[in-house]
Amino acid sequence: MHLSASRSAVPRLEWLAASPSTNSALVELASGAEAGSWPDLSVVVTDNQTAGRGRLGREWVAPAGRTLAISVLLRPSAGAAALPFDSYGWIPLFAGVAMAEALRPFVDAGRLTSVKWPNDVQVDGLKISGILSELVPGTRDVVVGAGVNLFFAADELPVTTATSLSLVADSEFTVDGVLSAYLRELTGLYGAFVSYGGDAVASGIAQAVTAACGTVNRSVRVELPDGSVVTGTATGLDALGRLVVAPDAHADADAASITDPLVVSAGDVTHLRH
Structure with a gap:
């Protein structure tokens, strides 16, 4: 060609x-x-x-x-x-x-x-x-x-x-x-x-x-490499380009202990519609 x-x-x-x-x-x-x-x-x-x-x-x-x-x-x-x-x-x-x-x-x-x-x-x-x-x-x-x-x-x-x-x-x-x-x-x-x-x-x-990035400021579901799942709001990117997520107060049971912002370097991210 x-x-x-x-x-x-x-x-x-x-x-x-x-x-x-x-x-x-x-x-x-x-x-x-x-x-x-x-x-x-x-x-x-x-x-x-x-x-x-x-x-x-x-x-x-x-x-x-x-x-x-x-x-x-x-x-x-x-x-x-x-x-x-x-x-x-x-x-x-x-x-x-x-x-x-x-x-x-x-x-x-x-x-x-x-x-x-x-x-x-x-x-x-x-x-x-x-x-x-x-x-x-x-x-x-x-x-x-x-x-x-x-x-x-x-x-x-x-x-x-x-x-x-x-x-x-x-x-x-x-x-x-x-x-x-x-x-x-x-x-x-x-x-x-x-x-x-x-x-x-x-x-x-x-x-x-x-x-x-259409992910920033969106509600997201993140499936992490260890199989755990977190839902929250993607608030931005950090200095290394990783996604920063503020977990929902009603996070999934597997992630219930997560209250601080979650920094995601790898995982499946789904945009949620509310």
């Missing part, structure tokens, strides 16, 4: 006819014998990912041609001081903002495009994209993966909580248009983040993420 606008946005872009997982493919390429030929902001992309992965090891598979799987290599220490590892939690968060901003011009103006903490992009509360980041083994490099639903019809959606751009767009769009918009947005946010040494506040990243 030609993808002229997308190729002009990054130093290297490889289109794969099919791939089990673009994240796995790029991790292997970025750590293999020719790792040096994959510079910062190199991209691998396909519209036929056959064994994709979501958060917590969940399977993410779609029919060929319906979605776009995009993986971007970030080498934040290339030519600069290494970023502190504790700043890396912001990377998938600003990648979600980049996708939301990239899709917004294509989405009908009457619909709400937002980010659900930590890794989903939603339109009117329905998932249109997901983000999955992982470290390249033995390095400080990161592969940021994004999957975006482009061409599903309503009766083809895998779950009722999902949507696709073709269902919510108010104008025609192309793969190159969507991909290049995402890469431009991601490059801008990443550049600011690196230039400020991973300082999310000084770089404006914390403000951008908080503004885009």
Whole structure:
């Protein structure tokens, strides 16, 4: 695929006819014998990912041609001081903002495009994209993966909580248009983040993420990795990008002892409607 606008946005872009997982493919390429030929902001992309992965090891598979799987290599220490590892939690968060901003011009103006903490992009509360980041083994490099639903019809959606751009767009769009918009947005946010040494506040990243995050100020249900469940109000993000939740007074029995704000670094978050 030609993808002229997308190729002009990054130093290297490889289109794969099919791939089990673009994240796995790029991790292997970025750590293999020719790792040096994959510079910062190199991209691998396909519209036929056959064994994709979501958060917590969940399977993410779609029919060929319906979605776009995009993986971007970030080498934040290339030519600069290494970023502190504790700043890396912001990377998938600003990648979600980049996708939301990239899709917004294509989405009908009457619909709400937002980010659900930590890794989903939603339109009117329905998932249109997901983000999955992982470290390249033995390095400080990161592969940021994004999957975006482009061409599903309503009766083809895998779950009722999902949507696709073709269902919510108010104008025609192309793969190159969507991909290049995402890469431009991601490059801008990443550049600011690196230039400020991973300082999310000084770089404006914390403000951008908080503004885009539809989870903040919402009633939420959080299922923690140990299986316990907490309901409450998401009050904001902390300095590391973790979700801060004020538990309800009538919290579930398993979490009845929690009265202080809960800082969530990992867990399943559900937006509640009251």
